[in-house]
Amino acid sequence: MTQQERIKLQMNESKSMSWWQREDLCYQDGVLFFAGQSVADLVREVGTPGFVYSMGRVLQNLDRLHNALDDAGLDGRHSVLYAMKANRFAPLLAALKQSGKCGIDACSPREVEHAISCGFNANEISFTAGSLSRRDYRLLSRYEGLFFDADSIHGIRAWGEMFSGTQIGIRVNPGMGISRDGNERLQYAGDVTTKFGIYKEQFHEALAAAKDYGLDVTKIHFHTGCGFLTPQLPIWESIIEQCQWFIEQCDSVTRVNVGGGLGVPHVESDQALDLQLWAQALARQFGDKGLHVEIEPGDYLVKDAGLLLLEKTYLERKRDVMFLGVDAGFNIAPEPANYNLPFQPVPVFYQDQPLQTYHVVGNINEALDVWYENAQLPDMDEEDFLVLINAGGYSSSMASNHCMRGEFKERLLG
Amino acid sequence: MTQQERIKLQMNESKSMSWWQREDLCYQDGVLFFAGQSVADLVREVGTPGFVYSMGRVLQNLDRLHNALDDAGLDGRHSVLYAMKANRFAPLLAALKQSGKCGIDACSPREVEHAISCGFNANEISFTAGSLSRRDYRLLSRYEGLFFDADSIHGIRAWGEMFSGTQIGIRVNPGMGISRDGNERLQYAGDVTTKFGIYKEQFHEALAAAKDYGLDVTKIHFHTGCGFLTPQLPIWESIIEQCQWFIEQCDSVTRVNVGGGLGVPHVESDQALDLQLWAQALARQFGDKGLHVEIEPGDYLVKDAGLLLLEKTYLERKRDVMFLGVDAGFNIAPEPANYNLPFQPVPVFYQDQPLQTYHVVGNINEALDVWYENAQLPDMDEEDFLVLINAGGYSSSMASNHCMRGEFKERLLG
Numbered sequence: 020m021t022q023q024e025r026i027k028l029q030m031n032e033s034k035s036m037s038w039w040q041r042e043d044l045c046y047q048d049g050v051l052f053f054a055g056q057s058v059a060d061l062v063r064e065v066g067t068p069g070f071v072y073s074m075g076r077v078l079q080n081l082d083r084l085h086n087a088l089d090d091a092g093l094d095g096r097h098s099v100l101y102a103m104k105a106n107r108f109a110p111l112l113a114a115l116k117q118s119g120k121c122g123i124d125a126c127s128p129r130e131v132e133h134a135i136s137c138g139f140n141a142n143e144i145s146f147t148a149g150s151l152s153r154r155d156y157r158l159l160s161r162y163e164g165l166f167f168d169a170d171s172i173h174g175i176r177a178w179g180e181m182f183s184g185t186q187i188g189i190r191v192n193p194g195m196g197i198s199r200d201g202n203e204r205l206q207y208a209g210d211v212t213t214k215f216g217i218y219k220e221q222f223h224e225a226l227a228a229a230k231d232y233g234l235d236v237t238k239i240h241f242h243t244g245c246g247f248l249t250p251q252l253p254i255w256e257s258i259i260e261q262c263q264w265f266i267e268q269c270d271s272v273t274r275v276n277v278g279g280g281l282g283v284p285h286v287e288s289d290q291a292l293d294l295q296l297w298a299q300a301l302a303r304q305f306g307d308k309g310l311h312v313e314i315e316p317g318d319y320l321v322k323d324a325g326l327l328l329l330e331k332t333y334l335e336r337k338r339d340v341m342f343l344g345v346d347a348g349f350n351i352a353p354e355p356a357n358y359n360l361p362f363q364p365v366p367v368f369y370q371d372q373p374l375q376t377y378h379v380v381g382n383i384n385e386a387l388d389v390w391y392e393n394a395q396l397p398d399m400d401e402e403d404f405l406v407l408i409n410a411g412g413y414s415s416s417m418a419s420n421h422c423m424r425g426e427f428k429e430r431l432l433g
Numbered sequence: 434m435t436q437q438e439r440i441k442l443q444m445n446e447s448k449s450m451s452w453w454q455r456e457d458l459c460y461q462d463g464v465l466f467f468a469g470q471s472v473a474d475l476v477r478e479v480g481t482p483g484f485v486y487s488m489g490r491v492l493q494n495l496d497r498l499h500n501a502l503d504d505a506g507l508d509g510r511h512s513v514l515y516a517m518k519a520n521r522f523a524p525l526l527a528a529l530k531q532s533g534k535c536g537i538d539a540c541s542p543r544e545v546e547h548a549i550s551c552g553f554n555a556n557e558i559s560f561t562a563g564s565l566s567r568r569d570y571r572l573l574s575r576y577e578g579l580f581f582d583a584d585s586i587h588g589i590r591a592w593g594e595m596f597s598g599t600q601i602g603i604r605v606n607p608g609m610g611i612s613r614d615g616n617e618r619l620q621y622a623g624d625v626t627t628k629f630g631i632y633k634e635q636f637h638e639a640l641a642a643a644k645d646y647g648l649d650v651t652k653i654h655f656h657t658g659c660g661f662l663t664p665q666l667p668i669w670e671s672i673i674e675q676c677q678w679f680i681e682q683c684d685s686v687t688r689v690n691v692g693g694g695l696g697v698p699h700v701e702s703d704q705a706l707d708l709q710l711w712a713q714a715l716a717r718q719f720g721d722k723g724l725h726v727e728i729e730p731g732d733y734l735v736k737d738a739g740l741l742l743l744e745k746t747y748l749e750r751k752r753d754v755m756f757l758g759v760d761a762g763f764n765i766a767p768e769p770a771n772y773n774l775p776f777q778p779v780p781v782f783y784q785d786q787p788l789q790t791y792h793v794v795g796n797i798n799e800a801l802d803v804w805y806e807n808a809q810l811p812d813m814d815e816e817d818f819l820v821l822i823n824a825g826g827y828s829s830s831m832a833s834n835h836c837m838r839g840e841f842k843e844r845l846l847g
Contacts, residue, residue, distance in 0.1 A: 129837035150758030344564030
C-alpha cells in the first residue's frame with residue numbers, strides 16, 4: 020500500500036474526521052501530520068497557543084490561482100496582489116516576495132512600510148483604503164511607485180495634490196454585494212450604502228476631479244464580497260457585470276481589480292470553490308477587452324495554510340453540556356466568535372476511537388468566547404492537544420491582548 | 434450667571450447635543466471641555482487617535498457605588514474589586530491603588546502581574562477565570578494571598594493540589610442571565626448552557642471536591658449579565674435570588690460576589706442606572722445574612738471617564754448617504770462594531786449650529802467598521818476634530834493591530 024492509499028483509507032474511517040484531510044494535513048498512524056511534520060512534534064517545539072503556517076500550502080494555493088487564470092485564457096494578463104491584512108507574519112511575506120509570484124495589496128501606511136521591510140518594492144504594492152488622514156497621505160508620499168486606488172473623491176483630490184499627472188485607480192461600488200451565507204457583517208457592497216468606493220451617482224464627479232489634477236484613471240477596483248464559494252459564483256459574475264458600466268465611462272482604463280473574497284470550506288457541507296468556473300467568469304467578462312486582471316486574495320492564500328495549536332485545559336460537564344477548554348480565546352483568532360466562521364477542532368492524536376460531543380471553549384471571560392459548538396471529538400487524555408484548522412488568515416493579524424491573553428507563538432514551515 | 438447656570442443653558446440649546454453633557458464634559462463658549470481641560474487643547478497635546486481618561490470621573494463613579502451601598506445599610510460590609518480587563522492603563526491602575534478605595538478583579542496571570550506592578554498587593558486581588566492551563570496555575574502559585582474563585586470542578590481540584598487547606602470561592606451559574614437589550618453576545622448565564630461557573634446540577638460534586646482537598650469555600654461568586662440599567666433591576670434581583678440556593682448549601686460562606694455588569698447610558702433614551710434601587714436590592718438579599726458583599730464593576734468605573742479623540746478625515750456623499758470619516762477604526766475600540774454598543778460622536782467645537790445627518794466611519798477595510806449611523810452633527814470644517822464618548826472601557830484594552838492601524842495615544846487626566 021502506498022502512503023497515499025494509506026492516507027485515503029484512514030480518511031474514510033470517520034466522516035467527521037475526514038472532510039478537511041488532505042495530503043499535507045492528515046493522520047499518519049494516529050498522529051496528525053501537517054506540511055510533512057508531526058503536529059505532536061510541532062506542539063512540543065513551538066508551544067501553545069501557537070500558529071504554524073505551511074509556506075508549501077500558501078504557494079500551492081497561489082499556483083492554483085495562477086493556473087486557473089492561465090487556463091481560462093488570461094495568461095500574461097493577470098496579477099495576484101496578496102491582501103497582507105490577512106496575515107503579515109514577516110517570514111511569510113518574505114517568502115512570498117522570494118517566490119516572485121505576487122505583489123501586495125496594502126491598506127495602511129504601516130502595511131506598506133512592513134511589506135517593504137519584507138523585501139517588496141513600492142511598485143509591487145497596490146494601496147486601497149478609505150478614510151485616510153493628512154498624516155496618512157504624508158506617509159504614503161514617501162513611496163514612489165506605489166499604486167494608489169482612490170476610495171473617495173476626497174482621496175482623488177488629496178492624491179492629485181501630491182502627484183498630479185500620475186496614474187491612479189478608482190475603487191467603485193456597484194451597489195451589489197455577496198458574502199458567505201449572506202453574512203451582513205462581511206457585506207462590502209449591496210442595498211445598504213456602505214463607505215466603500217465611489218457609486219455610479221458620484222462617478223462622473225470623480226472622473227472630473229481626476230481630470231482637474233491631470234490624473235490618469237488606469238484602473239477600476241471593486242470588491243464585491245467576502246468568502247464566496249461555488250454556489251455564489253453566478254451572483255458574483257452578475258456583480259462584475261454591473262462594474263462594466265464604470266469601465267465603459269473611462270477610456271484610459273487598462274486594468275481591472277476584482278478584489279479578493281475567494282472563500283475556503285469551513286464546515287463539512289462546504290464545497291471548495293471551483294476555480295475553473297471562477298476564472299472562466301473573469302475571462303468571459305474581461306478576456307476580449309484587452310484588460311489586465313488583478314485579484315487580491317487574502318484568505319484564499321493563507322487561511323487553510325495555518326493551524327492554531329492548543330492545549331486542552333479541562334473536560335467537564337456543566338449542566339447538560341460537555342465542555343472542552345483550551346488555552347487560548349477568541350482574542351487571538353476572532354473569526355469564529357465575531358464573524359460566525361467556525362474553525363474545525365481536530366485532535367493531534369486519533370485512531371478511529373468513538374467520538375463524543377463537546378463545546379470547545381477558550382479562556383476569555385466573555386460569553387462569545389466559544390470556538391466550536393457540538394464538535395465531534397474522541398475522548399481525550401488529561402494532557403492532550405488539539406488544533407483548529409483554517410487559522411491562517413485574519414487570526415494572528417487581528418489578535419488583541421484582551422484580558423492580557425494576547426501572547427502566542429508563530430512559525431513558518433516549509 | 435454662574436458657570437453652572439451657563440452650562441445648563443448651553444445644554445438645553447440642542448437636545449441631541451445635550452443628553453450626555455455633565456459638569457465635567459460639556460461645552461464652554463463653543464468648545465468641549467473634559468475634566469476641566471479644553472478638548473481642543475487635548476487634541477493638540479495628545480494627538481489622534483488618542484484616549485483620554487478622567488481620574489476624577491473614575492473616582493466619582495467609585496464613590497457613588499460606595500455611597501449607595503453605605504446608604505443601603507451595607508457600610509463596612511462591602512468591597513469594590515475593579516475589573517481591570519475593562520482598562521488596564523498603568524497610570525489609571527496606579528491611581529486606583531493610591532485611592533485605597535478598591536481591589537482588583539483579575540482574569541489571567543498576566544493581569545495579576547500587571548496589577549502588582551501598578552502597586553496592588555496579591556491579597557487585594559480576586560482571581561476569576563475559566564479554562565486555566567497548567568502553566569496558568571504554575572504562574573498563579575507565585576502570588577501568596579491571591580484569592581481564587583474556581584470556575585469549574587477541575588479548577589477546584591487544580592487549586593487544591595497546590596493550596597490544600599486554604600480558602601477559595603466558587604463561581605456559580607444560576608442558569609439565568611440578563612444583558613442590555615437581551616444582547617446574546619453578552620449573555621453570561623441563561624437558558625443556553627454557558628462555560629461560566631458551576632451549575633446546581635454539579636454543585637454538590639464541587640463542594641465534595643473542595644472537601645477532598647481541605648478547601649474552605651468562603652465565597653460564592655456569580656455574574657449575571659452585562660450592561661444592565663434600571664429597567665433590568667427586577668430581573669437582576671430575581672437572578673440573585675436564584676443564587677441564594679448556592680449560599681444555603683454551604684455553611685462556610687462569608688462573602689458573596691455579585692460580579693459587575695452595571696451599565697452606563699449609551700444613547701439618549703437610556704436612563705442612568707438607579708444606584709439606590711440597585712444597592713437596596715443587594716441589602717434586601719444579603720443584608721440580614723451577615724454576608725460581606727463584593728462587586729466587580731469594570732465599565733461602570735471607567736467607561737464614561739474616557740473619550741476617544743479623533744481627527745475628521747473626509748466628508749463625502751456616497752449614493753444617498755453623507756459619510757464623515759475619522760482616523761481610527763473599530764480595531765482600537767470594538768464595542769460599537771462587535772457588540773452593538775454605540776459611542777455617541779461629539780464635535781470639539783459647537784455653537785448651536787444647524788445639525789446634519791452623517792454616518793461616522795473608520796479607516797478599516799471592513800463593512801462593520803462604522804462608528805455611528807445617522808449621527809446628528811454640525812457641518813464641520815475641513816480640519817476638524819470630534820470625540821467618541823463612553824470610550825473608557827473595553828476599548829484600548831481590547832485593541833488590535835488589524836490592518837496595522839493599532840497605534841494610539843493614551844493619557845490620564847486629573
